Amino acid sequence: xQPSINPWSSGQSIDTRKLFEEFGIEPIxxxxxxxxxxxxxxxxxxxxxxxxxxxIATAIRERRPFHVLTGFMPSGHPHLGHxxxxxxxxxxxxxxxxxxxxxxxxxxxxxxxxxxxxxNRYGREYLQCLYALGFEGRTYFQSRNExxxxxxxxxxxxxxxxxxxxxxxxxxxxxxxxxxxxxxxVADILDPQVEGAPAPTVVPVGIDQDPHIRLTRDVAxxxxxxxxxxxxxxVSVRSKNAPTAALEAVHRAYKGSKKYEGHVDIRGVPLAExxxxxxxxxxxxxxxGFFTPSATYHQFMPGLQGGKMSSSVPESLFGFHEPxxxxxxxxxxxLTGGRSTLEEQKAxxxxxxxxxxxxxxxxxxxxxxxxxQELRDRCCGGELTCGACKKETFARVSEFLKDFSERMDAVxxxxxx
Numbered sequence: 001x002q003p004s005i006n007p008w009s010s011g012q013s014i015d016t017r018k019l020f021e022e023f024g025i026e027p028i029x030x031x032x033x034x035x036x037x038x039x040x041x042x043x044x045x046x047x048x049x050x051x052x053x054x055x056i057a058t059a060i061r062e063r064r065p066f067h068v069l070t071g072f073m074p075s076g077h078p079h080l081g082h083x084x085x086x087x088x089x090x091x092x093x094x095x096x097x098x099x100x101x102x103x104x105x106x107x108x109x110x111x112x113x114x115x116x117x118x119x120n121r122y123g124r125e126y127l128q129c130l131y132a133l134g135f136e137g138r139t140y141f142q143s144r145n146e147x148x149x150x151x152x153x154x155x156x157x158x159x160x161x162x163x164x165x166x167x168x169x170x171x172x173x174x175x176x177x178x179x180x181x182x183x184x185x186v187a188d189i190l191d192p193q194v195e196g197a198p199a200p201t202v203v204p205v206g207i208d209q210d211p212h213i214r215l216t217r218d219v220a221x222x223x224x225x226x227x228x229x230x231x232x233x234x235v236s237v238r239s240k241n242a243p244t245a246a247l248e249a250v251h252r253a254y255k256g257s258k259k260y261e262g263h264v265d266i267r268g269v270p271l272a273e274x275x276x277x278x279x280x281x282x283x284x285x286x287x288x289g290f291f292t293p294s295a296t297y298h299q300f301m302p303g304l305q306g307g308k309m310s311s312s313v314p315e316s317l318f319g320f321h322e323p324x325x326x327x328x329x330x331x332x333x334x335l336t337g338g339r340s341t342l343e344e345q346k347a348x349x350x351x352x353x354x355x356x357x358x359x360x361x362x363x364x365x366x367x368x369x370x371x372x373q374e375l376r377d378r379c380c381g382g383e384l385t386c387g388a389c390k391k392e393t394f395a396r397v398s399e400f401l402k403d404f405s406e407r408m409d410a411v412x413x414x415x416x417x
Contacts, residue, residue: 016048016299019207019210020049023210024051025049025050025051025207025210025297026051027048027049028042028047028048028049028050028296031050031053031054031057034057034058034061035057035060035061036060036061036095039091040369041087041091041298043369044362044369045299046084046298046299046362046363047088047204047297047298048297048298049207049296049297050294050295050297051213051217052292052295053202053294053295053296055200055294056092056200056202059096059097059199059200060092060097064199064200065096065098065199066092066097066098066200066201066202067097067098067099067100067196067199067200067201067202068089068092068093068098068099068201068202068203068204069099069101069102069191069201069202069203070085070089070101070102070203070205071101071103071104071185071188072102072103072104072123073107073108073111074103074104074105074108074118074119074120074121074122074123074126075108075111075112075122075311076122076311077125077311077319077320078122078125078126078129079309079311079317079318079319079320080309080317080360080364081300081301081308081309081310081317082126083129083133083363083364084363085204086129086130086133086135087133088204088296088298089101089130089204090130090133090134092202093136093137094134097202098137098138098196098199099136099137100137100138100139100140100195101126101127101130101135101137101138101140102139102140102141102142102145102148102188102191103119103123103127103140103141103142104142104181104184104185105119105123105141105143106142106143106177106180106181106184107181107184107185109143109177110175110177110180110181111178111181116143119141119143120141123141127139127415128408128411128412128415129320129408131408131411131414132404132407132410132411138192138195142184142188145191147191147195148184148187148188148191149187151187151190151191151194152180152184152186152187154223158218158219158222158223159183159186159215161179163218164179164182167211167214167215168182168211182215185212185216186212186215186216186219189201189212189213190216190219190290190293193288193289193290194288198279198283198288198289198290199291200291200294201291201293201294202293202294202295202296203293203294204296204298205295205296205297205298206300207297207298207299207300208300210297213293213295216293217293220290220291220292220293221292222240223288223290224240224282224287224288224289224290225239225240225241225243225246225278225281225285225287226238226242226246226278226281226282228271228278231265233267234265235265235267235269235271235274236264236265236266237250237263237264237265237266237274238262238263239262242282242285242287245285246282246287247262247263249281249284249285250264250277250281253277253281254269254274254277301359302359303315303316303317303356304316304317304330304331304333304334304335304356304360305356306335306356315330317330318331318401320401320404320405320408321405322401324398324401327394327401328394328398331357331393332390332391332394334357335356336350336356336357336386336389336390337352337354337355337357337358337379338350338351338355338385338386342385345385345386346382348382349379349380349382350380351380352375352379352380357386357389357390357393358389360393360397361375361393361396364400365393365396365397365400366396
């Protein structure tokens with residue numbers, strides 16, 4: 001069976017509803033009430049789904065430690081399609097998260113065939129964008145992280161080629177380096193809990209990256225020493241690959257517990273408390289003690305000509321240092337959600353939700369929700385023509401690019417060589 005998603009494709013069409021149903025991704029809406037504040041990218045439906053985000057919302061609300069990590073494959077210049085996930089990372093850091101960014105140069109070299117020099121050059125540009133948005137935390141290139149390489153090797157002991165075939169569709173023609181790049185990404189996601197301390201970890205990604213999340217969650221569970229289960233009248237700590245001394249330590253931690261071959265049963269103690277004690281024992285005995293990572297999934301920002309915004313389609317985007325005349329030409333020539341004639345536009349209104357120009361404003365250009373709603377009302381009510389909307393939007397784009405390019409220049413010194 002071929003996989004439903006290819007994480008390396010730039011032009012695939014993804015049925016979000018089917019994906020949610022088939023792989024168990026949950027809509028983000030129900031967990032938003034657990035957050036002290038709801039950021040614009042969640043309010044506006046840019047982030048649409050999650051895996052296990054409840055533990056992150058709890059950490060934010062209760063001011064507990066957590067990590068936020070994402071990665072970027074430096075296969076071309078960064079563009080607006082990358083900025084939303086960058087903003088999401090920065091927001092989580094502002095909520096108390098420890099930030100980590102990986103530049104996936106091994107993946108770009110293996111999958112896209114880029115030279116190491118190009119990987120370094122593009123990777124530095126991604127980091128400039130992040131610092132310009134206010135990022136604070138760890139950054140690294142995969143090829144230069146020795147801890148990551150050791151962790152990837154350990155993760156690989158829990159993955160076989162049938163797993164990779166089922167998840168990614170790999171076959172006999174797949175380059176070994178491509179398969180290794182997948183294991184590197186598993187290690188990337190787990191790395192903050194090794195470099196720092198085990199804690200809930202959220203990975204903001206596009207919906208097409210879910211295969212990496214599923215694989216990593218599975219590997220994280222397999223690398224744990226124990227499974228802790230609620231058995232109704234007791235909690236059972238069951239050994240998966242724990243040293244004998246570790247299971248004995250769990251037994252000693254709870255007076256009156258019963259130790260059997262391969263498990264310890266504990267009565268009168270809450271499940272959460274036993275889980276945390278088992279994690280501490282695991283770490284004390286040389287284990288990782290991983291929290292299963294969480295993820296949020298955002299919609300793709302559409303390209304200016306429709307479809308996915310991609311650096312392989314220059315007309316779909318504009319660069320952060322692109323000449324103003326070239327940017328204006330792309331914005332004014334963009335696809336819209338307008339009607340065929342002016343008369344129809346006035347009578348029926350535009351279709352904002354399928355308009356790249358409106359969505360450009362929604363994703364990046366208009367911060368105030370009321371101002372955005374006014375734009376939408378004018379469009380859908382037939383008051384605003386597409387030409388006028390493009391002119392207004394280009395003015396915002398011009399201001400945005402001027403400010404952002406200056407901010408990028410100001411933080412260039414923060415990017416290590």
